[in-house]
Amino acid sequence: MLFKSTGIKTGRLISVLLLVMFLAACATGAIREKMLSMPQVDGASYVGQDTCLECHDDMAGEDFPASTGGEGFAKTIHGRLADFEMMGAEKGCESCHGPGSLHVDAEGDPDSILRPAELAAEEVGAICASCHTDGSLMDWTHSEHALADLSCTDCHSIHGENHAKASLKQDDPELCYSCHQEMQAKSNFPSHHPIKEGKMSCGDCHNPHGELNTHERTNDLCLDCHSRYQGPFIFGHAPVEDDCTICHDPHGSVANNLLVQNEPFLCLQCHEGHFHLLRQASSYDDGDDSVLSATEAANPHGTEGFQMSFGTKCTTCHAVVHGSDSPSQPLTGGGLTR
Numbered sequence: 001m002l003f004k005s006t007g008i009k010t011g012r013l014i015s016v017l018l019l020v021m022f023l024a025a026c027a028t029g030a031i032r033e034k035m036l037s038m039p040q041v042d043g044a045s046y047v048g049q050d051t052c053l054e055c056h057d058d059m060a061g062e063d064f065p066a067s068t069g070g071e072g073f074a075k076t077i078h079g080r081l082a083d084f085e086m087m088g089a090e091k092g093c094e095s096c097h098g099p100g101s102l103h104v105d106a107e108g109d110p111d112s113i114l115r116p117a118e119l120a121a122e123e124v125g126a127i128c129a130s131c132h133t134d135g136s137l138m139d140w141t142h143s144e145h146a147l148a149d150l151s152c153t154d155c156h157s158i159h160g161e162n163h164a165k166a167s168l169k170q171d172d173p174e175l176c177y178s179c180h181q182e183m184q185a186k187s188n189f190p191s192h193h194p195i196k197e198g199k200m201s202c203g204d205c206h207n208p209h210g211e212l213n214t215h216e217r218t219n220d221l222c223l224d225c226h227s228r229y230q231g232p233f234i235f236g237h238a239p240v241e242d243d244c245t246i247c248h249d250p251h252g253s254v255a256n257n258l259l260v261q262n263e264p265f266l267c268l269q270c271h272e273g274h275f276h277l278l279r280q281a282s283s284y285d286d287g288d289d290s291v292l293s294a295t296e297a298a299n300p301h302g303t304e305g306f307q308m309s310f311g312t313k314c315t316t317c318h319a320v321v322h323g324s325d326s327p328s329q330p331l332t333g334g335g336l337t338r
Contacts, residue, residue, distance in 0.1 A: 034146035036126035039114055044099035049092030052100060055108060056093075059159070077167060078158065089130065096127055096158065116158070121151040128152045139210030155208070172201040176208075186252030191259075193250065205250070219244050233323030239270070240322050267314045276310040 053059060059073045073079040073093075083091060094100055096116060103113040116124050125146060129137075140146050157169045168175055173195055177184040183202075187195050194200050205221060207213050214221040222244045223230045229240070239246040247266060248258045255262045261269075280303070315321060 032142065032147055034122060034125065034141045034143075036122050036129055036141065037120075038126040038130070039098070039119055039123045041098040041102060041112070041114060044102040044112070046090055046094050046099045047101050047104055049094070051104060052093040059093075073159070076159075087131075095131075116151075116153055119151075121146075121149045124151045124153055136207050136213075137209045139207070143208075143210050145208060172203050176202045176206075183251045186249070189252035189254050191254070191256055192252035193258075217243070222250075229322040231323050234325045235327055236323045237321060263313045263315060264311055274310055274314075276306055279306045 078095075079092075081091065086095070089095055090099075096114070098114040100113055103109065106112045114127070116127060119127075125140065129140065155169060155175060156167050158167060165171075170178065173184075173187075186192065195202070202208075203213075205213055212218060212221050219241075244250075247260060249260050250258060253259055255266075259266055310317075320326075
C-alpha cells in the first residue's frame with residue numbers, strides 16, 4: 001500500500017509540475033496568442049438591412065462602388081451571401097455592425113452602432129472570426145500580424161470595390177510592400193524570386209493570417225517548386241536538410257542564387273580552410289620542383305596560387321551542394337591525399 005500511495009502522490013506531483021511549466025510558458029511568451037474580444041451594443045435589437053438602407057442609400061445606389069454595376073452592397077461578396085450560408089447569424093449590415101435599433105432611435109448617432117474602423121484590432125478580429133474561422137484563417141490569433149495589433153480593416157476594404165481578391169485594399173504584393181518596405185527593396189536585388197515580373201506573389205509562400213503556407217518544415221515549402229533538391233542523397237548536406245534559409249535569403253540577395261553571402265565566405269562560416277587552400281606555393285619559374293622545400297608546392301600562379309585556385313569559388317569543385325550520391329573528396333593513390 002505504501003508503494004501505491006507513493007506512486008499516486010508522484011503522479012499528482014508530475015501533473016502539478018506540467019501545469020506550472022505550461023503557465024510559465026504562457027507568462028514568458030513562449031506560447032503567444034491574440035485574445036479576441038467581441039464588442040457589444042447593450043440593449044439593442046436587430047432591425048434588418050432594409051431599415052439601414054433607408055438612411056444609407058449610398059450603400060445601394062449607383063455610386064457604391066462604381067465597379068459593382070450599380071447594385072451596391074448586394075453585389076459585394078458579403079451582400080451575395082445566402083441565408084443558409086450565415087449559419088444562424090444575422091444577415092446584412094448588422095452581422096458586422098451589430099444590432100441597430102438604438103442607432104435608429106438615436107437618429108443615426110454613430111456612438112450607438114459598431115464601427116469596425118474605430119474599434120480595436122482584437123474587437124475587429126472577433127467580428128470577422130465569428131464567420132471566418134476555417135482553412136487558412138484559423139491560425140489568425142497566433143499570427144505575427146495579429147500579435148502586432150494589425151486589424152482586418154488595415155488590409156481589407158469591406159465596403160470598397162471588390163475587384164481585388166478577398167476585398168484587399170491593394171493587390172499583392174503592393175499591399176504587403178506598404179508595410180514591408182525592406183522586402184520590397186530586396187525584391188529588386190540582382191538575385192530575387194520573380195515577384196516584380198508577375199510570376200509570383202507574397203501569398204505563394206506566406207499566409208498573412210498565419211505563418212508560411214506549410215504545416216511542416218520551411219524546406220517543404222521550398223521543395224514544392226525546387227523538388228530536384230529533395231533527395232534522398234547518400235551524401236547529404238546538413239544545412240540543406242535543416243533549413244534552406246541558412247544559406248538562402250528568399251526575399252532577395254546581392255549574391256548569386258539568393259545566397260546570403262558570396263562564395264567562399266558563405267562556406268567558410270561552417271567549413272575551415274580547405275587543405276589545398278592552406279598550402280604554400282613557390283614562384284615556379286622553370287618547372288624544377290627539386291629546389292622546393294617540404295612545405296612548398298609548385299603553382300604557376302605564384303606564391304598565392306593555391307589561394308587563387310581554391311579560395312575563389314567552392315562550387316567549382318563541389319558543384320552539387322544540395323546533396324550527392326558521390327563523396328565530396330574521393331580518395332586516390334591508395335587512400336593517400338596531399
